[in-house]
Amino acid sequence: MTKSTHWLVIVGSLTIIGLLPIPATSGEVLRMAHDVGSGGLSNLDPIDKGRVLQITEKTMNRLIRPNAEGRPSPDLAKSWSTNEDGTVWTLNLRNDVRFHDGTTFDADDVVYSLNRILDPQRDSPARSVIEMVKSVHAKDKTTVKLTLHATFADLPLQLMDARLRMIPEGSDDTIAKTGIGTGPFKISKFDADGITVLEANEDYWEGAPKLNRIELIGIPDSNTRLQAFLAGQLDMERGVKPLMRRALLRSDRYVVQDIPTGNWSGLVFRTDVAPFDDVRVRRALRLVVDREEMLKLALDGGGIISCDTPVAPNDQYRGEQNCPQDIEQAKALLAEAGYPDGLTIKLHVAPIDGIWSSMAVVFQQQAAKAGIKVKIVNAAADGYWSEVWMKKDMFATSWGERPAHQALSEAFSSEAKWNESYLSDHNFDFALERAQAELDFYDRKQAYIEVQDYLAQISGTLIPFHRSQLVALSPRVKNVPAVKSDRIMWHEVDVVDEGS
Numbered sequence: 001m002t003k004s005t006h007w008l009v010i011v012g013s014l015t016i017i018g019l020l021p022i023p024a025t026s027g028e029v030l031r032m033a034h035d036v037g038s039g040g041l042s043n044l045d046p047i048d049k050g051r052v053l054q055i056t057e058k059t060m061n062r063l064i065r066p067n068a069e070g071r072p073s074p075d076l077a078k079s080w081s082t083n084e085d086g087t088v089w090t091l092n093l094r095n096d097v098r099f100h101d102g103t104t105f106d107a108d109d110v111v112y113s114l115n116r117i118l119d120p121q122r123d124s125p126a127r128s129v130i131e132m133v134k135s136v137h138a139k140d141k142t143t144v145k146l147t148l149h150a151t152f153a154d155l156p157l158q159l160m161d162a163r164l165r166m167i168p169e170g171s172d173d174t175i176a177k178t179g180i181g182t183g184p185f186k187i188s189k190f191d192a193d194g195i196t197v198l199e200a201n202e203d204y205w206e207g208a209p210k211l212n213r214i215e216l217i218g219i220p221d222s223n224t225r226l227q228a229f230l231a232g233q234l235d236m237e238r239g240v241k242p243l244m245r246r247a248l249l250r251s252d253r254y255v256v257q258d259i260p261t262g263n264w265s266g267l268v269f270r271t272d273v274a275p276f277d278d279v280r281v282r283r284a285l286r287l288v289v290d291r292e293e294m295l296k297l298a299l300d301g302g303g304i305i306s307c308d309t310p311v312a313p314n315d316q317y318r319g320e321q322n323c324p325q326d327i328e329q330a331k332a333l334l335a336e337a338g339y340p341d342g343l344t345i346k347l348h349v350a351p352i353d354g355i356w357s358s359m360a361v362v363f364q365q366q367a368a369k370a371g372i373k374v375k376i377v378n379a380a381a382d383g384y385w386s387e388v389w390m391k392k393d394m395f396a397t398s399w400g401e402r403p404a405h406q407a408l409s410e411a412f413s414s415e416a417k418w419n420e421s422y423l424s425d426h427n428f429d430f431a432l433e434r435a436q437a438e439l440d441f442y443d444r445k446q447a448y449i450e451v452q453d454y455l456a457q458i459s460g461t462l463i464p465f466h467r468s469q470l471v472a473l474s475p476r477v478k479n480v481p482a483v484k485s486d487r488i489m490w491h492e493v494d495v496v497d498e499g500s
Contacts, residue, residue, distance in 0.1 A: 060181030262312020342371025
């Protein structure tokens with residue numbers, strides 16, 4: 001039994017023996033969980049690989065955030081504008097915001113936060129999100145000027161990234177432990193393996209939160225998280241397995257939200273190691289997949305087919321593609337690559353994501369038709385992101401929704417920190433740069449579609465579908481709209497006990 005699950009033992013499908021070693025939930029406390037995916041590297045630095053997003057989204061603000069429809073909306077920047085060629089952007093900041101330690105938020109904090117991300121010595125994964133920014137300058141306490149290397153018409157979309165949170169100037173050495181931000185909740189106790197306690201920030205600039213406290217419990221395994229929710233130990237679970245949809249909907253004990261998203265889970269073949277360094281092998285591995293069947297079996301149909309594009313189905317730059325299963329072509333490509341009798345590969349998965357195992361089994365069965373033997377290796381959930389992801393030759397992955405350029409660049413650009421398939425294709429890089437520099441919307445859209453079409457031919461990543469997010473809530477939880485987590489106004493969330 002792992003350190004992070006010492007408080008709980010599963011027996012049967014709905015029974016949990018051993019309650020949380022904390023007082024019973026009151027009407028002013030919300031309990032959630034996170035997956036401890038970074039193990040001992042987990043921390044509160046929003047741009048670090050080990051950041052716990054479920055915490056930082058509640059304690060820190062961005063300059064620009066997505067509204068319920070996903071469009072850029074004011075956060076710490078109340079407005080923004082650009083020059084005619086889209087190379088200089090000006091952000092106008094709020095002047096009534098304070099950090100949790102009482103210090104005033106101003107333009108110097110923005111300059112510090114963004115330059116910290118851009119620092120090549122830090123090598124943050126978030127750097128690729130704003131790599132188009134050449135310099136950041138504070139014109140005065142409430143005005144920041146961003147000068148870009150070249151035209152970029154969609155900068156506000158980039159600034160919505162969930163990691164681009166503003167932190168106090170000079171907090172580089174302490175932010176991973178303190179988590180100081182301007183958000184509606186502040187850190188009372190941080191324990192990634194146990195229970196992290198967030199207290200309401202009564203001075204929050206949008207108004208005092210309705211909750212007194214949020215408790216986030218580290219539970220690596222998705223099945224265990226669901227069991228804790230079903231037993232009443234959690235008030236919300238935002239990663240319910242799709243196969244549980246029907247069972248939950250049949251009960252009046254839960255509120256179920258089925259949220260279409262650009263989130264995707266996939267299988268990664270590292271393009272820098274054999275046999276995946278051969279593009280013909282990579283294409284064959286994608287051609288063996290019957291995506292409709294995989295969607296049905298892995299997600300109970302809760303998603304939208306993707307032909308290996310990470311761009312969300314509702315994104316303005318999404319391209320239309322067709323990718324039917326073709327076993328004979330897959331066999332032919334394998335023969336050309338020197339594998340006429342097929343090949344054997346190892347696929348690493350973990351119970352962090354509830355559908356990885358089912359995806360792996362479906363892929364194993366479909367690939368066998370082309371002579372590909374897939375050996376599934378079950379890894380531990382705790383530490384998966386630090387010990388398996390980007391380390392093994394083939395592994396499962398999951399990504400949250402991102403704007404088109406970010407989705408394409410962050411996972412596939414040659415120099416991207418999170419280029420998990422180690423793809424290095426200069427034609428792809430050039431096409432992506434050309435798309436971002438196009439000022440005309442329709443020409444820019446066509447350029448991004450061409451990028452996606454090209455990626456579908458060379459990619460080392462199988463993206464079979466974009467998934468709906470299944471969220472389960474206790475009926476006592478109020479003011480949580482059916483939207484992605486980073487669009488929730490956490491200061492408005494409330495819990496109301498029955499009879500109150």
